[in-house]
Amino acid sequence: MKRILLPLSLMALMGCTATAPSEVSRNSSELVSSTTMRSFPNEVAIRSVQKSNVDIAQEFLDLSFALESGQKLSTLTKFSGPISIGINGTAPKHVVRDLELLITRLKSEAGLDVRRVSGSDANIHIETIPKRQLQSVIPTAACFVVPNVSSWSDYRRNRFKNKLDWTRLSERKNLTVFMPNDVAPQEARDCLHEEIAQALGPVNDLYRLPDSVFNDDNFHITLTPYDMLILRTYYSPELRNGMSRHEVAAILPDLLARLNPIGQSLPAARLQKTSKAWVRAIEVALGPKASSDKRRNAAFDAVKIAQDNGYRDHRLGFAHYARAQVSLGPDPKTAASDFARAYSIFRTLFGTSDIHTAQVSVQMASLALSAGHYDAALKFINESLPVAQKSQNGSLLFSLLAMKAEVYEGLGRFGDAKTLRREAISWGHYGLATRSDITKRLDLVASLRPRVSTKGF
Numbered sequence: 358m359k360r361i362l363l364p365l366s367l368m369a370l371m372g373c374t375a376t377a378p379s380e381v382s383r384n385s386s387e388l389v390s391s392t393t394m395r396s397f398p399n400e401v402a403i404r405s406v407q408k409s410n411v412d413i414a415q416e417f418l419d420l421s422f423a424l425e426s427g428q429k430l431s432t433l434t435k436f437s438g439p440i441s442i443g444i445n446g447t448a449p450k451h452v453v454r455d456l457e458l459l460i461t462r463l464k465s466e467a468g469l470d471v472r473r474v475s476g477s478d479a480n481i482h483i484e485t486i487p488k489r490q491l492q493s494v495i496p497t498a499a500c501f502v503v504p505n506v507s508s509w510s511d512y513r514r515n516r517f518k519n520k521l522d523w524t525r526l527s528e529r530k531n532l533t534v535f536m537p538n539d540v541a542p543q544e545a546r547d548c549l550h551e552e553i554a555q556a557l558g559p560v561n562d563l564y565r566l567p568d569s570v571f572n573d574d575n576f577h578i579t580l581t582p583y584d585m586l587i588l589r590t591y592y593s594p595e596l597r598n599g600m601s602r603h604e605v606a607a608i609l610p611d612l613l614a615r616l617n618p619i620g621q622s623l624p625a626a627r628l629q630k631t632s633k634a635w636v637r638a639i640e641v642a643l644g645p646k647a648s649s650d651k652r653r654n655a656a657f658d659a660v661k662i663a664q665d666n667g668y669r670d671h672r673l674g675f676a677h678y679a680r681a682q683v684s685l686g687p688d689p690k691t692a693a694s695d696f697a698r699a700y701s702i703f704r705t706l707f708g709t710s711d712i713h714t715a716q717v718s719v720q721m722a723s724l725a726l727s728a729g730h731y732d733a734a735l736k737f738i739n740e741s742l743p744v745a746q747k748s749q750n751g752s753l754l755f756s757l758l759a760m761k762a763e764v765y766e767g768l769g770r771f772g773d774a775k776t777l778r779r780e781a782i783s784w785g786h787y788g789l790a791t792r793s794d795i796t797k798r799l800d801l802v803a804s805l806r807p808r809v810s811t812k813g814f
Contacts, residue, residue, distance in 0.1 A: 394786030443479030674702035751788030
């Protein structure tokens with residue numbers, strides 16, 4: 358299940374910036390209406406994963422033999438034979454396109470025998486419904502997958518019956534992914550990737566994974582090389598329906614040596630498992646239900662728990678990032694400090710060519726832009742643009758390009774600024790839900806740039 362979290366690409370200092378001039382809003386609306394959407398093609402992915410097979414084996418077991426709720430699964434379950442995926446009824450054109458691209462990737466990167474068929478004949482059904490209808494059932498879900506049903510009406514009829522219980526499955530034959538039909542194309546695509554991956558393979562998420570969509574932090578939003586390796590492992594002939602955790606564990610070392618030979622010689626990180634207290638704190642801090650005060654208190658708890666537990670990995674950076682997000686309005690100084698701390702942690706761990714660092718760079722760039730520090734803003738923006746493109750994150754591309762356009766406005770490069778703003782909008786049509794959302798975000802970015810001389814910076 359893909360969870361709803363606070364957006365990861367909001368501009369910093371939202372409550373501290375001036376309102377954009379009215380002519381900016383008018384110009385933005387006109388430009389948004391006249392610009393068409395861009396979308397991402399499939400790219401050739403690297404099949405090897407630069408990670409110790411010792412770590413991958415442990416993660417595979419933890420992903421495959423538990424649910425997100427913490428319930429244990431006694432046996433491995435998967436599809437036997439060819440796998441078919443179909444759409445129930447009609448769906449937005451971008452959903453159809455992104456499904457075709459995903460199926461192509463699953464074939465080439467995970468080696469799966471998978472194809473698209475009509476919805477009624479599919480093993481995995483995809484049904485798109487209004488977001489409000491979906492969240493009337495699971496308020497915290499952006500989308501979810503259910504076993505042993507073939508439609509929304511089928512799910513509603515059997516919602517509380519044992520047939521929908523993952524712990525009772527002996528084999529996967531018929532599942533349905535439920536996702537909204539009234540969200541941004543990117544959000545719909547993200548649902549396709551995560552939910553189809555869970556329909557095929559592991560149904561758990563682990564916050565200790567820095568390189569996977571099987572992680573509720575939502576940094577990675579499309580299937581990564583790591584995820585494809587997990588699915589390739591899952592559907593290897595050595596692993597069969599009904600195997601226990603112990604039986605799978607005995608097979609994994611030789612299996613991973615064959616599938617990921619580079620991982621044999623890499624040292625194991627052996628990251629400790631994430632505490633339930635930290636997970637609860639993060640989910641309250643970034644979830645949609647708690648009050649602002651409760652979210653902020655939970656974010657402070659998450660940072661403290663990470664420090665007390667000795668997390669020296671991306672989870673500490675994410676805790677600081679979460680606290681920065683919920684501190685934007687009430688305490689901008691804390692937000693700025695936490696963004697800087699998160700950026701430092703992610704840059705040290707992953708370098709600047711990583712989505713974790715890029716997601717914080719956009720916040721650092723907004724801070725620099727709001728102070729009129731154009732060179733610093735450009736540094737953060739330019740180092741993050743290739744990462745956003747590679748990660749296929751249209752929303753992040755929009756934010757970075759829109760800010761770069763504002764920097765160029767401040768430097769007097771008006772023609773370049775106009776070109777960049779149009780490019781930003783084209784990605785905004787993919788990454789954001791509506792034209793109104795794009796216009797509002799453009800106005801927000803415009804309000805970051807000081808309307809006074811910044812000569813000397």
